[in-house]
Amino acid sequence: MRRKYGRLRKKENVIVFPGTFEKLVEKGHLAVDQEEYELAVEAFDQAIVYEPDHPEFLGPYAVALYETKDFLRAKEIAARLLHSGTADYVDAMELYLTISIQLQEYDEVEMTIDALIDEGIVPPEMLNKFNYLRELNGRLSERYAHEEPGIQMKTFTIDEFMKMDAMTQQYALASLEGSDLSAIAPLLVTIAERDDVAPLALTFALTLLHQTGYTGKLIVRKFGWEKPIVPAEMTLPGQDELTKKVREEIERLLFQDPSRLQMAQGLIEKFAITAFPFGWGDYQAVEVAAAYVNYIESLFSGERVPETALNLLIQQIDNDSDLS
DSSP states (O other), X not given: OOXXXXXXXXXXXXXXXXXXXXXXXXXXXXXXXXXXXXXXXXXXHHHHHHOTTOHHHHHHHHHHHHHTTOHHHHHHHHHHHHTTTOSOHHHHHHHHHHHHHHTTOHHHHHHHHHHHHHTTOSOGGXXXXXXHHHHHHHHHHHHHTTSOTTOOOOOOOHHHHHHSOHHHHHHHHHTTTTSOXXXXXXXXXXXXXOSSSOHHHXXXXXXXXXXXXXXXXXXXXXXXXXXXXXXXXXXXXXXXXXXXXXXXXXXXXXXXXXXHHHHHHHHHHHHHHHHTTOOSTTOOHHHHHHHHHHHHHHHHHOOOOOOOHHHHHHHHHHHHOOOO
């Protein structure tokens, strides 16, 4: 039976070979999953020529543009997604607002969030996220509304930071990415060396210090572990050799079961980010991958996995993670 691709597409009066658009979208999605955002943008830049308003790729396209700091185009694509009739309208709006905050469009963000909440569009389970966005937007507006674009300053004190909840801490630190952090490096050091900061916020602080090229030595404490770190020399979350090998092994084990493979990849990413700068210790990649396969099976079957040190570690990070 011949494979059906649907209607033919044209580009500048030339018929595009069937499947070209689908392959570009697939390539872009894969690049986003692997955090290769520049490759994702390249693929989606080609795909959008054929289907300018196709909702299937507009979300990851906007995310890839956001991650490459192309905020103006990211907002344009996020706006297209909102007008595409996507079923995930509220998630798309959250992305749109996050991009707008990066563009310092504080008034628009405030009015939009107020309208969404007043009109009951935001579901109860997402109210906290939108309130966090509104709180962060208000705080940044007070700091930067009257400054020239590109001028950065210390955005909060350590006391102000510690009074925030975990999610607000994450947003506050994530909003600093890509800016001049030299003035607040001492604050980031203080955050990174505390043992009472949420795990993901601590990861953000360390990666921001890496961005500044900070060469001082820190003592990082997380989940009862302790480790000396030089931020400028560290490998970013998920980019270490063991994690790469675990990803390769899990793909080998689960390539015939896409749903379990996707779940495993998400759990591995969560571990890499949440536990950072710590890892799975001295275990081999094959042992770690096998443990994740067993853990996922236990989630489906309800049966407990053996209480080995590795299994307990995987469960601890999954259960204690504040990664949203």
